[in-house]
Amino acid sequence: MTSVRERNGSAWLLTTRGALPLSARENMRRFADDDEVDVVIVGCGAGGSTMLQRLAHAGWRVIAIEAGPFWDPETDWVSDEAGSHGLYWTEPRVIGGADPVPLGSNNSGRGVGGSMIHYAGYVPRFHPSDFSTFSLDGVGADWPLAYDELAPYYSAIEQELPVAGDEWPWGDPHSYPHRPHPVSGNGEVFLRGSLASGIEAHVGPVAIANGRFGNRPHCIYRGFCLQGCKVNAKASPLITHLPDALAHGAEIRADTMVTGIEVDERTGQATGVRYLRDGAVHLQRARAVVIAGYSIETPRLLFNSASGRFPDGLCNDFDQVGRYLMVQGAPQTGGRFDSEVRMFKGPPPEVSSEEFYETDPSKPNKRGFSVQNVSPLPITWAEHVASQGLWGAELRKRMTDYVHWACLGSLCEFLPQADNRVTLAEETDSMGLRVARFEYTQCDNDKALVKAAQAVMERILTAAGATETMTIQRYAHLVGGARMASTERDGVVDADCRTFAVSNLYITDGSVLPTQGSANPALTIMAIAARAADRMIAGGIAG
Amino acid sequence: MTAELGLAGNRDDRFPGFDVLAQAKHWDVATRELIEDRLTTSGPFRFFSRVEAAAAGALFDQLLDQREEPRIPVLELIDERMAKDATDGWRYDSMPMEPDAWHQSLAALDADAVAETGRTFPGLDWDTQAGILQAIQDLGSKRWHGMPASQVWSLWTRYACTAYYSHPAAWQELGFAGPAYPRGYKNIGVDRLESFEVRDVDPELRAGAGE
Numbered sequence: 001m002t003s004v005r006e007r008n009g010s011a012w013l014l015t016t017r018g019a020l021p022l023s024a025r026e027n028m029r030r031f032a033d034d035d036e037v038d039v040v041i042v043g044c045g046a047g048g049s050t051m052l053q054r055l056a057h058a059g060w061r062v063i064a065i066e067a068g069p070f071w072d073p074e075t076d077w078v079s080d081e082a083g084s085h086g087l088y089w090t091e092p093r094v095i096g097g098a099d100p101v102p103l104g105s106n107n108s109g110r111g112v113g114g115s116m117i118h119y120a121g122y123v124p125r126f127h128p129s130d131f132s133t134f135s136l137d138g139v140g141a142d143w144p145l146a147y148d149e150l151a152p153y154y155s156a157i158e159q160e161l162p163v164a165g166d167e168w169p170w171g172d173p174h175s176y177p178h179r180p181h182p183v184s185g186n187g188e189v190f191l192r193g194s195l196a197s198g199i200e201a202h203v204g205p206v207a208i209a210n211g212r213f214g215n216r217p218h219c220i221y222r223g224f225c226l227q228g229c230k231v232n233a234k235a236s237p238l239i240t241h242l243p244d245a246l247a248h249g250a251e252i253r254a255d256t257m258v259t260g261i262e263v264d265e266r267t268g269q270a271t272g273v274r275y276l277r278d279g280a281v282h283l284q285r286a287r288a289v290v291i292a293g294y295s296i297e298t299p300r301l302l303f304n305s306a307s308g309r310f311p312d313g314l315c316n317d318f319d320q321v322g323r324y325l326m327v328q329g330a331p332q333t334g335g336r337f338d339s340e341v342r343m344f345k346g347p348p349p350e351v352s353s354e355e356f357y358e359t360d361p362s363k364p365n366k367r368g369f370s371v372q373n374v375s376p377l378p379i380t381w382a383e384h385v386a387s388q389g390l391w392g393a394e395l396r397k398r399m400t401d402y403v404h405w406a407c408l409g410s411l412c413e414f415l416p417q418a419d420n421r422v423t424l425a426e427e428t429d430s431m432g433l434r435v436a437r438f439e440y441t442q443c444d445n446d447k448a449l450v451k452a453a454q455a456v457m458e459r460i461l462t463a464a465g466a467t468e469t470m471t472i473q474r475y476a477h478l479v480g481g482a483r484m485a486s487t488e489r490d491g492v493v494d495a496d497c498r499t500f501a502v503s504n505l506y507i508t509d510g511s512v513l514p515t516q517g518s519a520n521p522a523l524t525i526m527a528i529a530a531r532a533a534d535r536m537i538a539g540g541i542a543g
Numbered sequence: 544m545t546a547e548l549g550l551a552g553n554r555d556d557r558f559p560g561f562d563v564l565a566q567a568k569h570w571d572v573a574t575r576e577l578i579e580d581r582l583t584t585s586g587p588f589r590f591f592s593r594v595e596a597a598a599a600g601a602l603f604d605q606l607l608d609q610r611e612e613p614r615i616p617v618l619e620l621i622d623e624r625m626a627k628d629a630t631d632g633w634r635y636d637s638m639p640m641e642p643d644a645w646h647q648s649l650a651a652l653d654a655d656a657v658a659e660t661g662r663t664f665p666g667l668d669w670d671t672q673a674g675i676l677q678a679i680q681d682l683g684s685k686r687w688h689g690m691p692a693s694q695v696w697s698l699w700t701r702y703a704c705t706a707y708y709s710h711p712a713a714w715q716e717l718g719f720a721g722p723a724y725p726r727g728y729k730n731i732g733v734d735r736l737e738s739f740e741v742r743d744v745d746p747e748l749r750a751g752a753g754e
Binding site: 075102105 | 740
């Protein structure tokens with residue numbers, strides 16, 4: 001494989017403070033609407049940015065269109081919880097089902113860099129078993145792609161972020177390019193508790209450089225990773241992939257909402273995208289289109305791109321669009337200690353265990369969960385405390401104990417189910433587009449995993465010396481909704497992320513994942529996009 | 544500096560001498576401007592009507608046990624947030640959109656108070672108000688004025704906690720120094736404090752586990 005810098009020079013293109021230079025934006029190439037580019041990409045998050053960088057680096061003429069702003073971390077972001085609301089996708093949506101999943105915060109992103117701007121920076125790989133849960137465990141789905149085909153892309157992206165962590169013993173054992181970061185009080189409690197309870201835990205993988213890497217600054221352990229890293233220490237596409245893309249002639253068209261995919265009724269080929277900018281409708285022409293809008297907006301865009309040929313939504317001939325959407329059950333358990341943990345210091349997750357990731361044959365449920373430390377800041381912690389039913393004086397008093405609490409979070413592998421899906425609601429947004437409706441209902445296996453995960457977290461915290469624990473039920477991450485499959489009857493795209501229905505239309509975001517494991521999805525989304533880009537480059541432009 | 548801004552008050556002081564705003568000189572410009580705005584929030588209500596503001600003010604005082612001045616301006620912060628339409632966007636299919644959920648739930652709160660006592664919610668004494676709120680919380684997922692009570696409760700507490708714990712005076716109560724860029728932390732780990740942090744002197748704790 002080529003060296004990191006040859007493959008992706010982003011870290012060496014940053015200012016000495018690790019920022020994207022203003023000149024890179026000012027000198028950015030700009031295409032005209034009727035200039036038929038090679039590829040137009042919808043969405044500039046984990047999947048879209050990786051795609052943009054790979055294609056631009058290969059010499060392709062590419063544009064990424066992003067609904068949100070082109071961030072300047074120093075002026076646009078704040079070291080403050082409530083002030084970071086603008087990082088989320090807060091357009092209207094409707095949620096339902098027996099277990100509705102709140103949106104608009106930790107599971108959404110808006111702006112150049114997507115949700116990786118405010119993600120926790122935790123980037124574990126999926127395990128090989130995640131790619132064939134149906135064959136192995138009789139649940140979920142088999143991917144049309146094996147772990148081994150993705151492994152080189154995992155390594156490549158881990159180098160480009162870069163990732164710091166211990167030697168990783170789980171799944172496909174591997175090491176990381178940088179040594180693990182020092183752990184804060186919360187991680188220390190986790191390590192102590194896991195040792196005392198006989199559970200294996202390790203430090204990392206955190207996508208924060210721990211050593212020299214181009215112009216990327218060192219982490220200052222300020223704990224505001226979820227509010228956007230003003231330090232430019234935590235990896236996000238804004239600093240890890242877009243600088244190289246811009247240097248290779250890519251355009252990023254921010255503050256621009258794509259409203260539909262144009263498909264030629266005669267040839268059946270995508271010809272570009274319609275988008276709204278400053279109130280006017282435009283059409284950007286392209287030889288191929290890539291959608292990377294994530295699990296809610298990608299299906300919504302396909303539905304809103306219905307046409308004579310695709311009356312029920314683009315690529316929806318077999319009623320697959322929007323289905324098999326998954327969230328992870330993410331119970332969060334706090335433990336109180338007499339000593340001061342001050343969990344607000346350091347990156348929110350630093351330590352994790354994947355000991356419970358795989359199916360345990362001695363248990364009735366299939367698949368598993370991971371445990372990571374999470375470190376809620378005051379507002380998020382107040383939500384945790386209020387979820388115990390506390391309010392008024394009791395809430396305030398319990399909150400003043402903040403420095404004494406450590407907190408762990410689980411990611412439970414909820415299974416893909418056809419009826420957990422996005423459809424269109426009747427109501428429309430300010431642009432007149434129908435908004436997404438998202439239904440979620442947990443199955444018995446999901447519920448069993450959440451219970452088991454809570455028990456393990458309580459065990460770890462108690463073994464570490466916690467005098468009491470309290471748990472809040474939450475969800476984390478979104479994947480699926482336009483999954484990859486072997487046939488068009490089972491999914492929307494093939495293993496190369498090409499839609500079955502339109503041969504020059506691709507989807508390269510989290511919505512293509514058929515299963516989710518118990519891992520944070522960002523690394524896998526980037527790896528899948530990098531692989532899809534390689535396949536596209538090798539094949540030339542489709543059509 | 545804390546006292547000048549009216550941050551010191553009737554709060555139990557577990558972190559004596561700790562001063563969040565003494566750190567403000569170490570905050571970056573964008574963050575400092577944002578928090579200064581938050582400290583000076585005032586002005587006429589733009590989202591809540593006069594009647595709604597009275598009900599909401601009493602509700603937030605109850606939820607966060609703010610019985611007297613100086614108060615963290617929870618009502619003002621939420622009014623500002625709603626006036627800017629800085630909502631989370633999504634809604635439960637069993638609930639109206641957030642602006643309507645506020646209008647309806649505050650009217651319903653007054654309606655409950657009138658039905659029970661003949662007076663609107665803000666005119667009631669502290670314990671009667673608390674009793675009405677406890678009855679709503681106790682409904683759990685049952686309906687209350689056409690909405691699931693738990694989802695109304697979640698809306699109220701989510702906004703109230705977000706406003707309250709966004710304020711430096713609340714960080715002061717927690718021993719949390721707030722913004723940390725570009726300064727960062729040098730001493731991470733259990734029982735390791737920065738020079739500007741203050742150890743908890745909670746008397747209950749000292750009497751407790753005998754550390």
